[in-house]
Amino acid sequence: MANFKPIRIISEININSEQIILAAVTINKFLCLVDASEFVSVDIHDLIDLRSFYIDGPDKQRVINGNAAVGYLFSQGHLENNKFINFLLVKGLINIDINRQADNVQGLAYYNELGIVAVGWEDSLFNRGRELLGIMHELGHIYGVPSEQRLGEDWVKKFARHCPNDCIMFYDLNKKLDKIGLLDKPFCATCLEDLKNYFKDKKVKV
Numbered sequence: 155m156a157n158f159k160p161i162r163i164i165s166e167i168n169i170n171s172e173q174i175i176l177a178a179v180t181i182n183k184f185l186c187l188v189d190a191s192e193f194v195s196v197d198i199h200d201l202i203d204l205r206s207f208y209i210d211g212p213d214k215q216r217v218i219n220g221n222a223a224v225g226y227l228f229s230q231g232h233l234e235n236n237k238f239i240n241f242l243l244v245k246g247l248i249n250i251d252i253n254r255q256a257d258n259v260q261g262l263a264y265y266n267e268l269g270i271v272a273v274g275w276e277d278s279l280f281n282r283g284r285e286l287l288g289i290m291h292e293l294g295h296i297y298g299v300p301s302e303q304r305l306g307e308d309w310v311k312k313f314a315r316h317c318p319n320d321c322i323m324f325y326d327l328n329k330k331l332d333k334i335g336l337l338d339k340p341f342c343a344t345c346l347e348d349l350k351n352y353f354k355d356k357k358v359k360v
Contacts (some may be wrong), residue, residue: 204218319345
């Protein structure tokens with residue numbers, strides 16, 4: 155059995171404790187869904203000051219410099235010999251280059267490395283649901299959705315490594331936020347199979 159990396163939650167200092175706890179609960183829910191709760195531990199690790207990471211976005215909205223945030227997490231991983239998956243909670247949207255064009259996104263992830271999610275919206279039932287779904291979406295990417303076996307399929311190419319179904323891995327999550335059923339069944343059968351197989355079949359120690 156592979157030795158899977160623990161997940162560490164790192165949070166921007168001005169995010170409230172309820173949102174941090176919700177993130178931990180969501181990650182644990184994800185791990186239960188994919189039959190991995192006994193393999194991966196979750197820890198609320200640290201609060202960090204990201205004020206110097208904020209920039210003016212294309213519409214003059216203050217956003218997180220995604221390149222700086224990713225660089226910070228990769229540097230942390232290097233210092234820790236890549237023993238953890240660091241999952242960063244930020245207040246603002248994340249500005250990142252996508253296909254050589256800057257765009258504001260709600261989250262991003264690197265396979266088996268790190269995740270970043272914006273959770274700084276006003277505290278309401280709808281926005282707590284959006285936080286939950288956003289975290290699940292990025293965890294899906296961290297743990298291999300879509301799987302290597304499906305990278306050549308037309309739907310993966312068309313939707314930029316996302317899913318065309320009523321699924322948390324849909325390419326534009328905002329279009330699915332009104333699908334209340336996603337809170338109970340976030341992944342379609344195809345994506346859930348990818349995730350379960352990741353933990354079932356992975357043999358190489360990390």
